[in-house]
Amino acid sequence: MSTHVADTVENAIATPDKEQPYAALGLKPDEYAQIREILGRRPTSGELAMYSVMWSEHCSYKSSKMYLRQFGQKVTAKMKEKLMVGMGENAGVVDVGEGWAVTFKVESHNHPSYIEPFQGAATGVGGIVRDIISMGARPVAIMDQLRFGAIDHPDTARVVNGVVGGISFYGNCLGLPNIGGETYFDSVYQGNPLVNALSVGVLRHEDLHLANASGVGNKIVLFGARTGGDGIGGASILASDSFDAAGPTKRPAVQVGDPFAEKVLIECCLELYRLGLVEGIQDLGAAGISCATSELAANGDGGMIVHLEEVLLRDPTLTAEEILMSESQERMMAVVEPGKLDAFLAVVAKWDVETSVLGEVTDTGRLIIHHFGEEIVNVDPSTVAVDGPVYERPVAYPLWLDKLQADSASGLPRATTGEELREQVIRLVASPNLADKSFITDQYDYFVMGNTALSFPDDAGMIRVDEESGLGFAIATDANGRYCQLDPYAGAQLALAEAFRNVAVSGAVPVAVTDCLNFGSPENPEVMWQFKQAVEGLADGCLELEIPVTGGNVSFYNQTGDQPIFPTPVVGVLGIIDDVARRIPSAWQDEGNNIYLLGYTRDELDGSAWAGTIHDHLGGLPPVLDLSTEMDLASLLQGAAIESLVLSAHDLSDGGLAQALAESVMRFGVGARVWLNDIIERDGVDATAALFSESTARVLVSVDREDDVRFVGLCNARNYPVLRIGVTDQRGDEAVLDVQGQFVIPVSEIRERSNETLPKYFG
Amino acid sequence: MRIGVITFPGSLDERDAQRAVRLAGAEPVALWHGDHDIQNVDAIVLPGGFSYGDYLRAGSIASHAPIMAEVIDAANKGVPVLGICNGFQMLAEARLLPGAHTRNAHQHFIRRDQKLRVENNTTAWTTQFTLGEEIIIPLKNADGLYIADAETIKRIEGNGQVTFRYAGLNPNGSMNDIAGVSNERGNVVGLMPHPEHAVEPGFGPNTAVAMRSGLDGLKFFTSVIQSTLLAHA
Numbered sequence: 004m005s006t007h008v009a010d011t012v013e014n015a016i017a018t019p020d021k022e023q024p025y026a027a028l029g030l031k032p033d034e035y036a037q038i039r040e041i042l043g044r045r046p047t048s049g050e051l052a053m054y055s056v057m058w059s060e061h062c063s064y065k066s067s068k069m070y071l072r073q074f075g076q077k078v079t080a081k082m083k084e085k086l087m088v089g090m091g092e093n094a095g096v097v098d099v100g101e102g103w104a105v106t107f108k109v110e111s112h113n114h115p116s117y118i119e120p121f122q123g124a125a126t127g128v129g130g131i132v133r134d135i136i137s138m139g140a141r142p143v144a145i146m147d148q149l150r151f152g153a154i155d156h157p158d159t160a161r162v163v164n165g166v167v168g169g170i171s172f173y174g175n176c177l178g179l180p181n182i183g184g185e186t187y188f189d190s191v192y193q194g195n196p197l198v199n200a201l202s203v204g205v206l207r208h209e210d211l212h213l214a215n216a217s218g219v220g221n222k223i224v225l226f227g228a229r230t231g232g233d234g235i236g237g238a239s240i241l242a243s244d245s246f247d248a249a250g251p252t253k254r255p256a257v258q259v260g261d262p263f264a265e266k267v268l269i270e271c272c273l274e275l276y277r278l279g280l281v282e283g284i285q286d287l288g289a290a291g292i293s294c295a296t297s298e299l300a301a302n303g304d305g306g307m308i309v310h311l312e313e314v315l316l317r318d319p320t321l322t323a324e325e326i327l328m329s330e331s332q333e334r335m336m337a338v339v340e341p342g343k344l345d346a347f348l349a350v351v352a353k354w355d356v357e358t359s360v361l362g363e364v365t366d367t368g369r370l371i372i373h374h375f376g377e378e379i380v381n382v383d384p385s386t387v388a389v390d391g392p393v394y395e396r397p398v399a400y401p402l403w404l405d406k407l408q409a410d411s412a413s414g415l416p417r418a419t420t421g422e423e424l425r426e427q428v429i430r431l432v433a434s435p436n437l438a439d440k441s442f443i444t445d446q447y448d449y450f451v452m453g454n455t456a457l458s459f460p461d462d463a464g465m466i467r468v469d470e471e472s473g474l475g476f477a478i479a480t481d482a483n484g485r486y487c488q489l490d491p492y493a494g495a496q497l498a499l500a501e502a503f504r505n506v507a508v509s510g511a512v513p514v515a516v517t518d519c520l521n522f523g524s525p526e527n528p529e530v531m532w533q534f535k536q537a538v539e540g541l542a543d544g545c546l547e548l549e550i551p552v553t554g555g556n557v558s559f560y561n562q563t564g565d566q567p568i569f570p571t572p573v574v575g576v577l578g579i580i581d582d583v584a585r586r587i588p589s590a591w592q593d594e595g596n597n598i599y600l601l602g603y604t605r606d607e608l609d610g611s612a613w614a615g616t617i618h619d620h621l622g623g624l625p626p627v628l629d630l631s632t633e634m635d636l637a638s639l640l641q642g643a644a645i646e647s648l649v650l651s652a653h654d655l656s657d658g659g660l661a662q663a664l665a666e667s668v669m670r671f672g673v674g675a676r677v678w679l680n681d682i683i684e685r686d687g688v689d690a691t692a693a694l695f696s697e698s699t700a701r702v703l704v705s706v707d708r709e710d711d712v713r714f715v716g717l718c719n720a721r722n723y724p725v726l727r728i729g730v731t732d733q734r735g736d737e738a739v740l741d742v743q744g745q746f747v748i749p750v751s752e753i754r755e756r757s758n759e760t761l762p763k764y765f766g
Numbered sequence: 767m768r769i770g771v772i773t774f775p776g777s778l779d780e781r782d783a784q785r786a787v788r789l790a791g792a793e794p795v796a797l798w799h800g801d802h803d804i805q806n807v808d809a810i811v812l813p814g815g816f817s818y819g820d821y822l823r824a825g826s827i828a829s830h831a832p833i834m835a836e837v838i839d840a841a842n843k844g845v846p847v848l849g850i851c852n853g854f855q856m857l858a859e860a861r862l863l864p865g866a867h868t869r870n871a872h873q874h875f876i877r878r879d880q881k882l883r884v885e886n887n888t889t890a891w892t893t894q895f896t897l898g899e900e901i902i903i904p905l906k907n908a909d910g911l912y913i914a915d916a917e918t919i920k921r922i923e924g925n926g927q928v929t930f931r932y933a934g935l936n937p938n939g940s941m942n943d944i945a946g947v948s949n950e951r952g953n954v955v956g957l958m959p960h961p962e963h964a965v966e967p968g969f970g971p972n973t974a975v976a977m978r979s980g981l982d983g984l985k986f987f988t989s990v991i992q993s994t995l996l997a998h999a
Contacts (some may be wrong), residue, residue, distance in 0.1 A: 171875045175906070176816045178778030263776050263819025353800075355775060446875045448906045450963040453782040456978075467969075470785075584968060588977055671977070 009323040010048040012378045019045050028055035034392055041386045049372065049379040052324040053387055056290035057297060060559055063391035066525035067557040070535055073542035074552040082551040085514055093134040093214060093286065094204070095553020097515045099579045102208055103468050105476050106138045109148065109201035109519040109575050111558035115257045116198035120165025125173035125260040127200040129332050132177065132265065133286035136272050137335065139212035140204025143452060144466050145174050147184040147200050148480050148519065148573045152193030154435040154764050159188070162196050163443075163765050169260075170200075171446040176262035177269070180455045181447035182464025185480060185573075188435040194563030199519045199556075199573050203478060205468050210276050214285040215302035216338045219366045221282055223296070223309060224344075226351055226358040227268050227334040230291070231317030234258035234330025264333040271354035272335065280347045283338035293327045293387070295336040297370055300384035303338075306367035307384070311374040313359045323374040338364065398535055399528035408489060410622030412614040413606065417691040424690060425746035427617055428661045429756055431695070434616040437658050438760035439669070456583040460670065462505040462654050463578070465586050473582035479505035480576075482521075483657070484569030485610045486625035491533040492540035493625050495572045499544045500633050500699055501656050502576035507637035508652035508702055510587040510644030511578030516545055518555035518574050523567020525559045533570040534559075541572060547630045550576070585644050589653040590670030591705040591731045596650055598675060598729040600660070601636060601718065602701035604682055606692040612658040613695035632700045639723050640702065648706065648714045655701040661694040663703045664740055668750045669757060674738035677729030679745065685726065690745060705731055767792040767991050770807035772837070774799040774828045778815035779850065779962060786962035787811070790987030799831040809846040809890070809990045810837060812853025814906075814960055824867060824909040825855030834860055844997075846890035846990045847954045851907055854946070854956030863947055863956045864922050865914035870907070871939025879971035879980070880905035880959050881933040882945050886926050889952040890993045894985040900933055901982035902971045903959035910958040912940035912947075922947055930957050961986040 015021075025035040028051065038046050038054050046054060060066060074090055087104055088096035094108035112127025128145060135142045147170050152159045174181050179202070216223065234257065275281050283303070285295045292314070300307040314326050321329070339347045344360070351358045365371075370387070372380035418424045431437055440459070449458040456475060457465035463479040481501040487494030499516065506513045518541060523530035545552055561568045580586065591598075608614050609623025643649045655663045660682075668674050679693045688696065706714045718725035732738065738750040769787045771794055773780045784794035795807050804810060817828035828834070834856075841847045841862050849857035857863040870876060879902050884895040895901070914922070919941060922928055930946035938958070946957025961983030964970040970980035 168874075175875055175908075176776075176819065178815060261819065263816060263821070266778070266816070267775050445877055448875075448877050450877070450904045450906060450960065450969075451778050451782070453785055453963060453966065453969055456968060592976055671972075 009374045009377065009379045012047055012381050015045050015047045021045065023051055025051060025055065029059055030055050034058060037392065042382065047379050048324050049327055050382055052328050053293040053297065053380065056293050056328055057387045058391045062290050062294060064557055065392045066394050066396050066559060067534065068393050069395055070538040073538060077542045077546040078551055079549055081549045086551050086553060087211065090552065090554050093137045095515065095517065096138060096211060097553060097577060099468065099474065099476060101469060101472060101474055103474060104206050104208055104211065105203060105577060106135055106140045106206065107201065107203040107478065107517055107577055108134055108554045109199050109480065109517050109573060110556040111519050111521060112198045112200060113195065113521065113558055113561055116166055117162065117196055119257040120162045121169040122257050122259050124166040124169035124198050126258045126332055127198050128170055128173040129260045129262065129265050130288045131200045131202040132179065133288065135202045135204035136269055137212065137214060137284050137286040138204060138206065139210040139276050140206035141273055142179055142202050142204045142269065143454065144182050144203045144464060145179045145201065146182060146464060146478065146480060147198065148482065149184065149186045150192045150197035150571060151188050152196065153190040154188045156193055160765050166198055167443050167446055173260055173262045175448045177266050178451045180449040180451050180458065182449055182455055182458040182466065183479065186440050186443060189484065191568050195561045195568055197521050197561065197571060201480060201575055203476065212276065212281060212284050214299055215283045216299040216307055216364045217303045218282060218340065219305055219364055220341060221364045222339045222341055222344055222360050223307060223362045224337045224339050224347065224358060225314060225334060225361050226337065226356050228261060228264045228331055229315045229317040229357060230326055230329050231331045232321060232325065232329065235325050235328050258330045258332050260332050267354050267356060268333055268335060271351060271356050274350050275347065278346065278350065280339060280343045280350065281337045282340060285336050287334040287336060289330060291327065291329045291331065297384045297387040299336065299338065300370045301388040303364060306365040306369045306371065307362060308365050309362035309372045311372055313361050315357055315359050323379055396525050396531045397528040398532045400532055401529040407622050408624055412608040412611065412620050412623050415614060415618045415620060417689065421745035424694060425748060428665065428748065431612055431616050431658045431662055432665045432753055433756040433760050434612065435760055437612060437662055439757040440761065441758065442761035442765060456586045457509055457588065460666065461509065461589045463509040465509055465511065465580065465583055467583045473584050475580050475583035477506045477509040477511035477578040477580060478575060480573055481505065482571050482573040484571040485615065485621055487537060487570040487572065488621065489610050489623065489625050491536040491570045493628060494570065495537040495540035496544040496628055497625055497699065498572055498574040499541055500628055500630060501654065502574050503548060503633060503637065504654045506576045506578035507640045508587060508589065508654050510585050510640065511580040512641055513550055513576050513578045513637060515577045516550055516552045516574060518552060518572055520557045521561050521568065521571040521573065522559055523562040527567065530567050537570055537572045541574065544630060548634060585647060587644055587649055587652045589651060590667045591651045591673055592671045593650065594673060594731055594733055596705040596707055596731045597711055597727055598677065598731060599704050599706060600682065600701065600726050600728045601704060601723060603698065603724050604686045604688055604693055604696050604701065605698045606688050607696045607698045608692065611695060611697045626697050626699050628699050635721060635723055636700050636702065639718065639721050642717055643714065648710045648717065649704045650707060651705045653703045655703060656697060659695045659697050665753050667703065668738065668740045669754045672738055672750055673734045674732040674740060674750050675729050676732045676741045676743065678743045681726050681728060767994060768795050768807045769809045769811060770795045770797040770804055771811045771813055772797040772799060772833060774817035774831060776815050776817040776819055777813050779960060780813040783811045783813045783850065783962040786965040786983065786987055789965050790984055790991060792987065792991050797833060799828065799833050802832050802836055804833065804836045804840060808994050810840065812849040812856050814851035814853060817852055820909065823859065825852055825859045829856045829859035838862060841954050844951065844953050846994065848891050848986065849956035850960055850962065851958055854958055855909065857954060857956045862954050863949055864918050864927065865912055865947060867909050868911045868913055869909055870911055875908040876937055877906040878937060880937060882930045882959060883933040885931050886929045886948065889929055889948045889955050891955040891986045891989050892929060893993050894989040902964065902973055902980045903961055903983055904963040904971050905937055905959040907958055910938040910940065912944045914941065925950055929955055
């Protein structure tokens with residue numbers, strides 16, 4: 004038992020002048036003053052702990068809130084049609100038809116993953132999966148969006164192998180198919196890698212659960228793993244403070260994950276839902292019990308009393324404040340009717356999950372926490388969880404941006420011979436960002452659950468929801484930090500457009516968006532400008548595409564010293580497909596099919612992979628985007644999918660047509676014979692632009708010769724630009740990518756160069 | 767024909783195994799690790815996963831689960847038992863199958879469409895295969911390196927107890943490329959790859975014909991249905 008004597012409310016009233024370590028807990032002087040004003044006295048140490056974590060940037064969104072409101076304001080009636088739960092809950096929920104709903108969200112775990120890559124990434128997966136469970140859903144898929152430092156930096160292998168190992172360990176052990184994601188390398192992420200984790204869950208409409216504590220007398224039950232000393236202060240200190248090379252080590256603040264405990268917790272929760280034994284539920288993540296109790300109480304209609312000594316501890320020496328702040332993983336808090344408590348406890352016992360009843364819902368409107376009979380917290384829960392400070396941070400246009408945008412890639416030297424083009428294609432294929440990622444994805448299970456219709460390296464992951472009807476969803480995420488550095492408004496929209504396109508090429512209809520906004524310090528006005536621009540771009544883009552943002556996460560303070568990362572808004576788009584049997588893979592599988600290019604190619608090399616890889620150049624303006632054209636393209640692809648007119652469809656993005664062709668021939672070893680002259684002639688570009696431009700709204704498709712007339716007819720009827728640019732060629736050892744009049748590359752050579760890059764550094 | 771699939775805490779592929787049983791034409795019966803009851807099933811599947819988080823050793827704690835007493839009893843009476851991945855590890859820990867498993871030689875978890883060669887088509891779970899047939903079955907594990915002492919290896923090779931061998935590439939460093947083994951009687955079979963993930967078009971491993979089209983896993987289940995019907999005839 005703890006010998007520490009907690010600071011009581013009585014004591015706080017008696018000792019108003021006691022000095023409190025608010026600054027060390029991350030609170031600013033005016034925030035501390037505000038807490039004193041709310042309470043009409045100084046906070047107890049327990050209350051101070053609660054306010055400090057809940058008012059941290061990570062939990063309160065205090066710098067981003069005023070911008071994020073746009074996602075709720077820029078909406079049309081159509082955008083609300085399928086939305087069952089929008090922003091503000093643990094995850095958004097979308098009606099996908101036939102009585103089914105899908106919930107999904109992406110979240111960051113960047114800072115812990117730099118300090119302790121394995122546990123940081125593992126608990127990132129664990130945390131987002133618990134958000135999905137707490138909506139009443141069965142988690143059915145995960146994805147990760149990863150950004151690391153330069154591939155050849157001496158520290159990168161430590162981070163990559165730790166992060167990938169952690170995701171592999173936790174995700175595989177949970178039995179969740181990992182169906183896609185992103186991996187990029189750039190020196191701007193050297194001291195601050197990005198580890199974002201996305202999870203998707205499936206539920207019947209009637210199983211929807213929300214995080215609120217209602218019904219006076221209902222019991223507050225904590226179940227799952229015991230509470231320990233890991234992750235104490237993680238939320239306020241780790242996630243809201245950038246790294247300083249000279250600072251003290253923060254290792255103990257990283258949480259430790261136990262995927263077995265979480266797997267059992269998932270099954271236990273699903274059984275509780277099935278039997279109707281839970282009124283409200285909340286996962287414990289950042290800020291642990293502080294967050295769960297205050298959010299449940301604030302969202303409910305009364306108050307709550309909690310007896311903290313009832314919390315089962317892993318370490319009996321923990322103080323009351325530490326118990327309130329601990330971020331021990333694999334814990335959930337439920338609101339249970341007294342009459343159902345025995346049935347609840349029986350289910351929990353069946354799964355060998357430990358449980359304790361902490362308290363109950365009251366009608367006082369106050370969150371009151373006792374520790375061994377003494378009152379240590381007495382607050383209005385909404386002042387902790389909802390009405391935290393909101394900042395309008397100074398915003399300043401970055402003065403360096405004009406110069407960067409003026410430095411276009413259009414003047415960079417271009418290849419003059421086929422041989423030079425061939426060499427550039429190979430260099431791009433082998434470059435870290437475009438190279439084969441099997442070294443990473445081979446460590447992830449995508450077979451488990453038996454419903455994976457598409458997964459990496461397909462453009463989107465796809466999961467069957469209903470075994471009878473074939474109903475399913477597709478999901479893709481994207482972010483291009485280089486584009487966002489050049490223009491954060493356009494960059495965010497380009498990420499949205501690419502994820503939208505990636506869902507469309509799979510044959511699904513895009514319906515909803517989640518985002519993880521990774522930026523530098525909000526205290527830097529230039530970063531705040533980038534953030535403002537990106538959020539506006541994303542909100543405007545969603546409005547135009549008429550798909551709502553359903554939830555997400557903001558991660559600030561991603562920087563090393565004063566150097567912020569490229570703005571990196573990761574955008575995830577969810578789509579619905581009536582029958583996954585009609586899914587479209589991203590590469591061709593057969594010889595003798597026609598290859599078509601949809602969309603126009605412009606000379607757009609600014610910010611491209613070509614400029615970065617061949618010339619180490621970043622400048623100019625990102626490609627022009629027209630979202631209405633993207634909608635036309637998506638609708639065309641849906642039409643083609645319904646009539647089964649295309650055999651494969653692959654989005655053109657990083658590395659342009661050259662990279663799309665290389666990926667298409669590598670995937671199943673079926674070569675291609677391609678000509679560029681029609682593109683060059685129609686679009687007025689040269690061979691370099693034809694191969695490497697990253698113009699938007701373009702897709703490479705393969706079509707069976709029998710369906711040629713119907714396919715071209717479909718494109719013409721919809722007035723969408725289409726060009727036949729080649730045919731799929733022989734497979735096997737002799738397979739080649741033959742770009743006629745320019746170069747020939749054996750598929751085996753492309754594959755070897757693409758496959759060797761990651762193992763060379765990390766194997 | 768009723769085939770039981772046991773759920774242990776941390777089992778992951780039990781619903782997939784039930785689906786495979788159903789697609790093969792038998793009735794899946796969900797069994798619970800904590801019960802001393804196998805509900806009179808005709809055959810038993812120990813599914814894949816990370817039972818008890820693989821703590822201590824993969825399959826070790828689960829091999830002492832209450833229901834394992836009945837599984838061992840049934841196996842000794844000739845009831846067909848299939849252990850897939852973690853289930854194979856449990857059967858080895860329970861000494862129903864020879865050998866043991868350790869960490870993959872390359873230390874990583876690996877997931878791949880794995881080619882196997884059928885080395886024995888007389889066990890309860892392999893009669894529908896032809897001897898020497900090459901099949902593709904998804905593999906996914908961290909502790910898949912099959913290991914045994916030299917004498918055991920010699921004995922099981924001599925007895926024809928090596929049921930499947932990795933072909934083309936040994937993905938985890940297993941001795942003699944061993945992917946699966948049986949007991950002497952041939953009713954108990956364990957293998958690291960996952961046949962229940964190669965039973966349904968669109969969701970299986972890639973084959974030379976098309977992506978995700980592999981159905982070779984179905985034959986495990988049709989084999990046991992056939993051998994059970996023959997045994998009862």
